[in-house]
Amino acid sequence: MTREQPLIRHQQSGARALAGLAVLLLGAALLVGGTWHYSRERIANNAARQLIAEIATVLPASLYDNEPHKDMVLLDTSNGAPLPVYRARRNGSPVAAVLTIIAPDGYVGPIRMLVGIAADGSVLGVRITAHKETPGIGAAIAAEPSTWLGGFSRRSLTDPPESRWTLRTDGGDFDALAGATVSSRAVVGGVRRAAQYFATHRDEIFAPPTDQTGTDQTGAP
Amino acid sequence: MTEVDANDNSSGRILAEGLWWNSPGLGPLIGLCPLLAVSTTFAAGLALGVASLAVLCSSNVLVSALAPWMAPRFRLAAFLLLIAVLVTAVDLLFEAGWFQLHGQVGLFVPLIVTNCLILARAESFAAQHGLWHALLDGLGYGLGFTLLLAGLGALRELLAPGLLVAALPAGAFFLLAALLVLRQLWFRRRGAQ
Numbered sequence: 446m447t448r449e450q451p452l453i454r455h456q457q458s459g460a461r462a463l464a465g466l467a468v469l470l471l472g473a474a475l476l477v478g479g480t481w482h483y484s485r486e487r488i489a490n491n492a493a494r495q496l497i498a499e500i501a502t503v504l505p506a507s508l509y510d511n512e513p514h515k516d517m518v519l520l521d522t523s524n525g526a527p528l529p530v531y532r533a534r535r536n537g538s539p540v541a542a543v544l545t546i547i548a549p550d551g552y553v554g555p556i557r558m559l560v561g562i563a564a565d566g567s568v569l570g571v572r573i574t575a576h577k578e579t580p581g582i583g584a585a586i587a588a589e590p591s592t593w594l595g596g597f598s599r600r601s602l603t604d605p606p607e608s609r610w611t612l613r614t615d616g617g618d619f620d621a622l623a624g625a626t627v628s629s630r631a632v633v634g635g636v637r638r639a640a641q642y643f644a645t646h647r648d649e650i651f652a653p654p655t656d657q658t659g660t661d662q663t664g665a666p
Numbered sequence: 667m668t669e670v671d672a673n674d675n676s677s678g679r680i681l682a683e684g685l686w687w688n689s690p691g692l693g694p695l696i697g698l699c700p701l702l703a704v705s706t707t708f709a710a711g712l713a714l715g716v717a718s719l720a721v722l723c724s725s726n727v728l729v730s731a732l733a734p735w736m737a738p739r740f741r742l743a744a745f746l747l748l749i750a751v752l753v754t755a756v757d758l759l760f761e762a763g764w765f766q767l768h769g770q771v772g773l774f775v776p777l778i779v780t781n782c783l784i785l786a787r788a789e790s791f792a793a794q795h796g797l798w799h800a801l802l803d804g805l806g807y808g809l810g811f812t813l814l815l816a817g818l819g820a821l822r823e824l825l826a827p828g829l830l831v832a833a834l835p836a837g838a839f840f841l842l843a844a845l846l847v848l849r850q851l852w853f854r855r856r857g858a859q
């Protein structure tokens with residue numbers, strides 16, 4: 446806190462420089478290790494909490510009594526990327542699934558979304574979880590609350606028929622958001638693919654819980 | 667630009683230097699990459715600004731403390747390592763404390779390492795000054811940077827609904843240029859008096 450003059454640097458001895466380096470390296474290792482140790486569990490908890498909240502937005506809570514974020518399977522897709530699916534069950538029997546869909550054809554980049562689908566194949570809810578669409582235009586697809594995303598609810602591959610699961614401008618049944626045709630098309634396509642995947646892979650999706658999550662089901666009759 | 671007595675080493679003088687007279691984004695125009703990329707919203711701008719501020723303050727203090735121990739031969743490498751370590755720590759703590767906000771600024775937090783503002787203050791100021799002044803310098807420049815990031819973010823967020831270009835990368839350049847013009851006008855007018 447006193448007056449400070451610029452320090453005048455003298456020729457330093459090798460031992461002093463070595464000591465400085467040792468202190469620096471040790472301190473660096475301790476600092477990184479310490480913060481990693483402190484934050485590792487918190488970050489994992491944050492991620493789990495966010496996933497729970499996201500799943501809750503595409504599945505009505507009254508529908509299931511398990512913990513879908515723990516009842517997860519990784520399914521194979523035709524493009525090679527594994528598809529995480531979260532299963533919702535009630536008294537042990539499947540009621541709905543949440544598919545993690547990545548639409549590659551967004552305006553700026555891939556659009557990641559969660560699509561909740563009931564056991565009968567009808568869509569329960571859609572939520573955009575990650576995207577890079579243009580702020581103010583394409584980004585409107587992820588605005589919340591969204592009546593536009595709500596428009597997918599209760600739709601299925603028979604309502605409208607599969608060929609009309611596109612935007613109105615493409616001859617389909619779904620509205621595009623104003624000025625965001627490309628982004629809207631990507632989302633509609635993503636939801637359609639989710640519904641199609643669900644229809645063709647229903648048995649795999651609702652296969653019994655895997656071993657590590659099986660503990661959650663022990664109480665089920 | 668710095669027209670104030672350079673020998674004035676008072677605390678307020680050091681603080682004001684980075685905050686206004688030599689504000690990193692408006693004076694020497696450094697740190698523009700994160701400034702233009704992240705300033706899409708107020709929250710994102712503020713988040714990255716505060717993360718940079720934390721790194722800048724801690725790196726300035728530690729550099730000031732360690733400088734006499736660092737041989738010129740590896741001094742630069744040592745400072746870079748120190749900054750990288752601090753950024754890693756801030757990144758982890760940020761993700762642990764403000765998970766969603768961290769997701770928004772994501773990639774740009776680790777990239778603080780490459781913000782030349784941090785190394786510039788370490789080399790040109792902190793290494794030659796005591797702890798207290800180094801901290802003040804970090805605070806001044808960090809707050810100056812934060813103010814600009816958050817301000818530009820707020821401006822773009824406000825303008826975006828009506829003026830689309832404000833939300834786009836190009837809009838960041840235009841708005842920064844407009845701020846630079848205003849600042850220059852202020853300096854001119856001040857000089858004329």
